[in-house]
Amino acid sequence: MKTGGNAAPDIDWPDDLLGPVRSLPEYQTLRVAFSGGLDSLLLLRAVAACHPDVIAVHVNHQLQPNHEETEDFCRAVCATLSIPIVVERVTVAVGRDAETGVEEAARHARYEVFHRLQGRGDLLLMAHHGDDQVETVLFRLLRGSGIRGLAGMPKNRALGAGQLLRPWLGISRDRLQEVARQNQLCWQEDPSNASQEYDRNYLRHSILPGLKQRWPGLLQRVASSARACAESDQLNRRLAELQWQQCAEDGVRLNLDAFRTLGRLERRNLLRWWIHARGYAVPGLSCWDQVVSELVEAADDRAPEIRGDGFCIRRYRSRLYLVPERELPQTSRVLVPGQPLQWGDWQLSLVPGSVTSSSGVPTIRVSTRRGGERVRPNAGGPSRALKTWLQEQGVPPWERAALPLVFEVSRSSEELIAIGNLWCSDRYSGSAPAAGWRLIVARDFD
Structure with missing residues (x-):
């Protein structure tokens, strides 16, 4: 759909869209992430229909040729709806690692803004929907993620001092497009969304249409599997917390003798939990069992370790330590x-x-x-x-x-x-x- 034009008049909102945003958890400040696209435009308008104190947040990544036009569009929509808007321009830094592409770098910059804005008790709403969830699960599956990744995007989670909520994870993209067209809404298209150079766009345009045609209940099936993975991940985390209490010393290191009493899967689960709990990404090792075995069984004169991004796990005198990489002053x-x-x-x-x-x-x-x-x-x-x-x-x-x-x-x-x-x-x-x-x-x- 072409962009531009005036904002649509008040919408006769269907219950399946308005219901999830009508009754929100208690909050101090309510924000909606507003990109200017169809999904976030609909969510902002739906939230504004029942919550007069909402604030829009637009993050301008300055990556697309129409980024200024999109920013102006977001400001105009909010002015028409009498909604305050916070606009943040960010510079997207792409790492040299091939795994860290433009999409991931932009996401990181965007969430840094959200994290900074969230105060205690604040609530940020995002317009991710059912198709986004399927894309996320398939994308992580193809990257070899474990059950934490295959759990997909959580409906709600902590963000900064507040909370993030995705009220429309159970709604399909087709349904959102139907409501938008019925009400003659106008939105801004991100030119990069049409490029299949990006993995998610390839899944969206070339893979998902065929899967949805073959399996009409695809969104519900994937959502069900994602929930099962989330539940399994929750149980794994709880087990790790209990075994941490048994094996940890002073809350900072693991007793190797106690760690040895755990089974193969329990050892791996505890180490992965420990890494994640300290705020690091769990390494995507293809030989976890071998690495953990070397860490535990190597001779005393050896110095085995597990290396990750920004940290390593080392052994010393029958103890395991998670050691962050750090830069120290070079002079006194x-x-x-x-x-x-x-x-x-x-x-x-x-x-x-x-x-x-x-x-x-x-x-x-x-x-x-x-x-x-x-x-x-x-x-x-x-x-x-x-x-x-x-x-x-x-x-x-x-x-x-x-x-x-x-x-x-x-x-x-x-x-x-x-x-x-x-x-x-x-x-x-x-x-x-x-x-x-x-x-x-x-x-x-x-």
Whole structure:
């Protein structure tokens, strides 16, 4: 359908479209993602028909030649309907990885906007429908996704501090087009939707029509399978949570002896849950059993690991650790009172103690290991090589290289006063530190 023209008059909404948006969960702010296309136009108008406090959100990816025309169209529709609109222009960064194409990069940029806008209790509605769900399930199936991917798009989930809701997942694209044409609505077409260069468009134009003709109940069948996968995924996650409680130590690492008692599938399930729970993408390994077996059974002098995007799982002294990739400062930093310092996973602060030091503010330097450092764990006692002390504390090798070392600097020398969050000199700790200043070192997951 051609674009342009005035917004249609009030619509006599059918129950199958209006019902899912009439009774929404409680919210603080209600938003609708509005691209200007048929689906989001219909949803915005349906929501506005029963919720006068709705706000439209248009994300302009600046990828299509008509992106300015589309943005103007969205503004005009909202002006006609007296709906406030938030327009965000984003720059889509496409990664060098072939798996990260324009579609995925645009989706990431779009959801970053939604995530930022959502406050506590806010609700964002999106116009995904039944055909979108089928495309998603087939697309993930062809990419080799597990049951979490084959569960498709959830009807609702957390988004930022609020919630995302897809009220029309049970409605077909044909039904939306029927209602739009009956009411002579006008919308904007995304030129890229016609290009079968993109996998989803190929499924939409070349595969789905034949499948729907052969199996008229395709949308319902796929939706049923997706729900079954979602239920299985929920059970897997619950099992992993229970086994995490049995195998985890301090909530940050797995005891290898306890992990060994799990079955082959349980081990894999727990590791995948752990990776996902820490916010990383689960690696698409074709040989999970072999990799996990090597992780568990390798000799003590080996260093097996599972690598993923931004992290790896490593073994040390009968423990498994999920280690994020992180960039640390390459030079030492000065810690200034009232100015917390972020150092990798750690945050360091220098605050006044209960007794004010007569010597003023000390010079405190933070750095990583350079070699040859010594620590005096007990005041007045002998000093020891830091390398030996870290080994005795069971600190994994990769942690030793990342730990922030805190030094008190004087004119003639400097003294190590803290080692990450593992140890701090009595002079800078306790309720009344002798130095008059308290050093606070906290890790992100403490």
